[in-house]
Amino acid sequence: MKKKTMAAILGVTILASMSTGAYAATKLQEIKAYLNPGVKVKVNGTLVQLKDAKGSAIVPIEYKNSNYVPARAIADALGVAVDYDQATQTIIFGEKVEGTALSVGFDDMYYTKDPAFTSYKGKDYKEAYFNNGTGDRSVNFMLHPNKQYQTLQLQIAAIGSDLKNITVKDTKKDIILKEVELIKAEDGLTTIEVNVGGVEELFVEGSISSGGTVFVPLTTSHYK
Incomplete structure (x- = not known):
């Protein structure tokens, strides 16, 4: 609720x-x-x-x-x-951001409001994408800017293992808009900025090793 x-x-x-x-x-x-x-x-x-x-x-x-x-x-x-x-x-x-938070309309099986999973380094972000699945795996989720924004400010942290080969893709045009080779666990919360002008749908994907977790604070990640 x-x-x-x-x-x-x-x-x-x-x-x-x-x-x-x-x-x-x-x-x-x-x-x-x-x-x-x-x-x-x-x-x-x-x-x-x-x-x-x-x-x-x-x-x-x-x-x-x-x-x-x-x-x-x-x-x-x-x-x-x-x-x-x-x-x-x-x-x-809630969090004061200069845009529209990703928490608005976000839908994924790893979406959570459980305080046990929405906190990172002592701060509770209230809503988060917290992928703590098992084994070596791909981690991914969809975003829907619906051609309403110019920029995506996506915050991501890797916990316990490095996050590799991160891509942000325009699914309708089948174009990769952003590639990040590596986010290390020791890097902390990392911001990825993506130009999403005219983009309707995004697919964000990366890979992480067994024992690793991907944390995305949905209240401070936002569109502008």
């Missing part, structure tokens, strides 16, 4: 905090609402106390039979990063 907002879990509506400058730039309407301390919040079956940025306890606001809570309180309760872009008045949950 994706942790997009508390609306997906509790059916409540997000209320973002904005600065005085942001208020001046919007067409706000005054409303009459009520603090409702009777509303409790559970995350994965455990009761939690929502808190503001200063650590003070907060309660939901009730307005027209809907409960409103600050976005930051929800993000903290779920363990998800949150930011607010004042210029575009956009609430950003």
Whole structure:
């Protein structure tokens, strides 16, 4: 289950905090609402106390039979990063990247949200491609930019064994767009940049020896 907002879990509506400058730039309407301390919040079956940025306890606001809570309180309760872009008045949950994360619509048998597999060198990326299959093998997955982007920033790490002969292929035109001979386990997270302008479908492939794992953080790998 994706942790997009508390609306997906509790059916409540997000209320973002904005600065005085942001208020001046919007067409706000005054409303009459009520603090409702009777509303409790559970995350994965455990009761939690929502808190503001200063650590003070907060309660939901009730307005027209809907409960409103600050976005930051929800993000903290779920363990998800949150930011607010004042210029575009956009609430950003999860990793902040300058494009569209590969996690959007990614589909593969090695896709995971299990924290045991989404963390790399102490950082939890929340969603990842984690290929820990057995034996000497090919590792591969599909991507679908659908001609919407110019660049792919693909992050890959090899764990336990080196990743070899990495190719990124335009499957519709049968053209190899990028080749990387080797990503060593000691290299850490490596970024591969690929020009994907006009490309509909990509096939990413490499090979790894027995005992090796391929890790791709899907929240920070992205299209631009």
